Every structure is written in structure tokens, then in C-alpha cells.
Amino acid sequence: MTIMKAARLHVPGEPLTIESVPIPQPEPHEVVVQVEACGLCGTDIHLAVDGDIPVQHTPITLGHEAAGTVASVGDSVTEFSTGDRVALFPSATCGRCRFCMAGHESLCENARVYGMAQDGSLAQYVAAPSWSLIPIPESVPSEIAAIITDGVSTPFHALRSRGRLSAGESVAVVGCGGLGTHAVMLARMMGAGFIVAIDTQEQARDRALELGADLAIDPAAEPRVGKYIRQRLGRGVDLALEFVGRAETVDIAVNTLDTGGRVIVVGVGAARVQLPPLVSFVGREHSVAGSFGMDKRDIEDLFALVAGGRLNLDRSVSGRYALAGINDALARLASKDTDVVRLVVNPGL
Numbered sequence: 001m002t003i004m005k006a007a008r009l010h011v012p013g014e015p016l017t018i019e020s021v022p023i024p025q026p027e028p029h030e031v032v033v034q035v036e037a038c039g040l041c042g043t044d045i046h047l048a049v050d051g052d053i054p055v056q057h058t059p060i061t062l063g064h065e066a067a068g069t070v071a072s073v074g075d076s077v078t079e080f081s082t083g084d085r086v087a088l089f090p091s092a093t094c095g096r097c098r099f100c101m102a103g104h105e106s107l108c109e110n111a112r113v114y115g116m117a118q119d120g121s122l123a124q125y126v127a128a129p130s131w132s133l134i135p136i137p138e139s140v141p142s143e144i145a146a147i148i149t150d151g152v153s154t155p156f157h158a159l160r161s162r163g164r165l166s167a168g169e170s171v172a173v174v175g176c177g178g179l180g181t182h183a184v185m186l187a188r189m190m191g192a193g194f195i196v197a198i199d200t201q202e203q204a205r206d207r208a209l210e211l212g213a214d215l216a217i218d219p220a221a222e223p224r225v226g227k228y229i230r231q232r233l234g235r236g237v238d239l240a241l242e243f244v245g246r247a248e249t250v251d252i253a254v255n256t257l258d259t260g261g262r263v264i265v266v267g268v269g270a271a272r273v274q275l276p277p278l279v280s281f282v283g284r285e286h287s288v289a290g291s292f293g294m295d296k297r298d299i300e301d302l303f304a305l306v307a308g309g310r311l312n313l314d315r316s317v318s319g320r321y322a323l324a325g326i327n328d329a330l331a332r333l334a335s336k337d338t339d340v341v342r343l344v345v346n347p348g349l
């Protein structure tokens with residue numbers, strides 16, 4: 001068999017088309033993976049529906065959150081063989097820049113994101129450099145492994161590597177969609193002392209409360225979020241994560257902070273954000289920093305946490321689709337259906 005099915009983007013805003021394309025053949029350093037699960041992400045909506053993040057060429061196969069089984073390996077690949085279960089790092093990293101060498105693959109200078117810079121994993125097969133694959137423990141299902149590679153590892157990276165959350169610290173999560181919901185769960189797992197979930201959608205707030213938040217706030221009904229938190233908690237939070245990517249929500253995150261607190265911005269967008277007046281920003285030693293994606297280590301550690309029973313992601317997959325259902329899945333995600341944590345496509349179906 002040399003032909004496979006792939007979900008291809010031709011024109012942003014128009015439905016993806018399911019097409020027959022050649023199965024990729026591995027370069028010497030590559031592994032070709034038979035995809036069993038590919039999660040959908042807010043980024044896919046930006047690429048395919050809104051068109052406000054450009055793809056580097058069209059047509060392109062979307063998908064950057066995948067797990068499956070090794071189908072074939074290139075001549076110089078020794079660490080994997082046919083049949084191994086693997087997850088893909090969401091971009092093809094170079095493996096040799098100063099960031100890759102230091103284990104900071106999130107900052108790889110030559111990274112090519114699947115489904116954006118090169119063909120992705122909403123297809124029956126995808127080719128990836130061997131060093132960007134992560135073995136999946138036997139007890140972790142492929143759909144859980146897939147969503148870990150981005151939907152869970154992105155908030156984990158923000159909490160652990162960038163936010164440096166310590167046990168007992170208080171955390172605010174601004175925006176409780178897929179990433180924010182996982183941030184609440186992870187903060188709980190990591191020993192956060194008090195967790196505040198902030199979202200305008202009631203279902204998202206209720207879900208956050210069920211999964212570990214101590215307090216949920218609707219910023220539309222309670223615009224003075226920071227004051228409200230200080231009334232309830234006696235002070236602001238130590239760490240606020242922002243998952244929306246808008247100036248107003250970064251403002252909310254900054255306003256939740258205690259003296260010495262820090263904001264980690266994960267939401268991406270074109271918005272320009274303002275620092276607070278320096279008299280408070282400097283005088284109260286606030287920090288604002290970005291967090292982009294994840295390192296390979298984050299994915300490996302999450303696999304171990306799930307395999308070891310420390311982290312349960314059973315509620316994270318909100319819907320399963322065959323490849324032919326991709327446009328329904330994208331429409332459901334784009335509708336801001338707040339039942340959705342993550343949707344997963346099985347391109348083999």
C-alpha cells in the first residue's frame with residue numbers, strides 16, 4: 001500500500017478535504033508513524049477556521065498532537081523499530097541547535113510545527129525525526145498519549161518550568177478551556193494550596209471546580225477579579241497563568257497577584273499588553289513572562305505520571321471522530337462548546 005488518507009487544508013475558512021496522498025517514506029533519520037490518535041487544538045481553529053495564523057504552504061495536512069505505532073524506520077535509526085508505540089513532539093525539532101542540545105526543545109531554532117510548516121498527523125501516516133519521538137508506556141492509551149503531547153504538556157511546562165510552582169502556593173488560571181482545565185488538574189497534582197479558575201463560561205467554571213479549583217470566578221459578572229480574590233483569600237495569588245492571549249485577560253492575571261507574584265502568559269495572539277504602573281509593578285516585584293509549548297522532558301514526565309496513577313486524564317477526551325468527521329469536530333471546537341476539553345481523531349477509521 002502506498003496511498004493513505006489525509007485531512008488537507010487548501011483555503012483557511014473552507015472545510016478540510018479528505019484526500020488520497022502518498023504514504024511518506026522515511027529519510028535516513030526519520031520514523032514513519034501509523035497515527036492512532038490526533039488531538040485537535042485551538043491552534044487548528046486559528047489555522048483552518050479563522051485563518052489568523054498562516055500555514056507556510058497549502059495544501060497542507062493539519063494535526064500536531066499525535067500518537068501511534070512505528071510503521072517503518074530510516075536507515076540510520078537505531079532507537080525505534082516497527083511496532084513500537086510512540087508519540088510525536090508537536091514539531092519536528094532539529095536536534096542540534098543550542099536549545100535542543102540543552103533540552104529546551106520548546107525554543108528549537110529550526111522547529112517545523114506539524115500541520116503548519118510541514119504535513120501533520122491528521123493522516124494515516126506521518127514522518128518524524130527519530131529524536132523527536134517519545135515512547136509511550138504500555139498502560140497509557142494512544143488517545144491519552146496524543147493529548148498529553150500538547151494539551152497537557154503546555155500547561156505543565158507553564159506551571160513547572162516557567163511558573164516554578166512550589167507546593168502550597170496559590171494559583172489563578174485565566175481561561176479554562178482545554179489547556180486551562182488541565183492547568184487546574186496539574187496545579188492540584190503539584191500541590192497548589194489554593195486554585196482560582198477564571199472563565200466567562202459557566203460549564204468551564206463548574207468543570208474546573210470538579211477537577212480541583214477551590215473558587216471559580218466569572219469576570220463578566222465580577223469585573224474586579226483581583227479584589228474579589230483578596231476578599232476571599234486574604235491576599236492575591238502567587239502564580240497566575242493566562243491561556244486566552246488577549247490584553248484584557250493578561251490584565252486580569254496581573255490583577256490577581258500577591259506581592260512578589262508572577263504571571264505566565266501562554267495564550268498567543270497579536271495583542272500588545274501593558275505593564276501595570278511601575279510604582280506597583282516594580283514596588284511589588286511582579287513578574288510577567290511567556291511560556292511557549294513544552295520540552296520533550298515534559299511529555300516524558302507526564303507519561304510517567306499517568307502510567308504511575310498520579311494523574312488521571314480519563315475525563316479529558318470529550319469526543320472521538322473518524323477522519324471523515326474532521327470538519328464536524330473542528331466546528332464543535334470552534335463553537336466554544338464548553339463541554340470540550342479535547343477532541344481526538346483516529347485517522348485509521
Ligand SMILES: [Zn+2]
Nearest residue numbers: 041042043150
Ligand atoms: Zn496545539
Ligand SMILES: [Zn+2]
Nearest residue numbers: 094097100108
Ligand atoms: Zn533545535
